[in-house]
Amino acid sequence: MRGPWWQDRLNDAGFRLTNPRELVLGILRETDKHLSAEDLYVKALQKNPSIGLTTVYRTLDLFTQIGIAQKFDFGDGKARYELANNPLKKAHHHHMVCLKCKSIIDYSDFMKEELELMKKTEKALSKKHKFKIMYHIIHFYGICNSCREGD
Amino acid sequence: MRGPWWQDRLNDAGFRLTNPRELVLGILRETDKHLSAEDLYVKALQKNPSIGLTTVYRTLDLFTQIGIAQKFDFGDGKARYELANNPLKKAHHHHMVCLKCKSIIDYSDFMKEELELMKKTEKALSKKHKFKIMYHIIHFYGICNSCREGD
């Protein structure tokens, strides 16, 4: 019997869909933001006061490795996570990060062209390096408008 | 009087080209690897035993903000740095990162198409969001060949 895609993904990779994992997954599915491990832990506590921070970290790491979630680093010292196929998110998007204030802007311009190119590249790289690619990330780094004015 | 590009970049941004900065820059220019702050510090110590780790961090941050260097996070807990225009490096390249062992593969396939697309995107985003873009990053995340076999 096949379940929802994330369950299949877990099972196929040889892992169990446990309560804590389901909980974290549920939170990821409900938001359209980039949540940190701490963010997720706090939200998880509200639904299950016995969950541990370590488990949240472990779960996020697992999700990332099997392609359920994506891990981001925006340079502010803590990692952020997003569900890979988030129904609430604009289908596919990327990020612009301010090197000063670490603010993040999502954008989704030129996605069609970009997706094509990425798909092509991904295919070639997978083959060439025998690499199982889970996801890709594109970041533009620079200085945002308000930080420039502050000079 | 204009000096080399990095000096101009510093001056134009209102900063001085000091000894520690010149030292860090020299090390970045001599390598084709992704060095961590610690790596750079150790190398710097050999040439100037009085340099401080804090200064290395500060210098790298400064270089990143004014576009002399690029900062990378490959998920192993420490940031890496590369010179923006490194004569030793393959002109333009990107990275594939293993989510398990954190190994990094540089690649430079499809660079022509990619550069075109990025340039176009960059232009549009800069204008739309009044964002001064210093550099972009493309990462493919997945599981490398040897980590897959280890399953």
Place this chain on the structure above:
DNA sequence: GCCTTAATTGATAATGGTTATCATTTTCAA
């Protein structure tokens, strides 16, 4: 050159996100 002021530096301590450890609990299959 000398002086003034601001920029820069470096030693140290503190911060804080993440991971290691390990005993306990849960899950799945026999």
Place this chain on the structure above:
DNA sequence: TTGAAAATGATAACCATTATCAATTAAGGC
């Protein structure tokens, strides 16, 4: 039901990075 393996959670430890602050250095005006 039962036993082995997987998963969990509390705690301690780790370690990259940043804050602090007194000391040093650089640049421009005189």
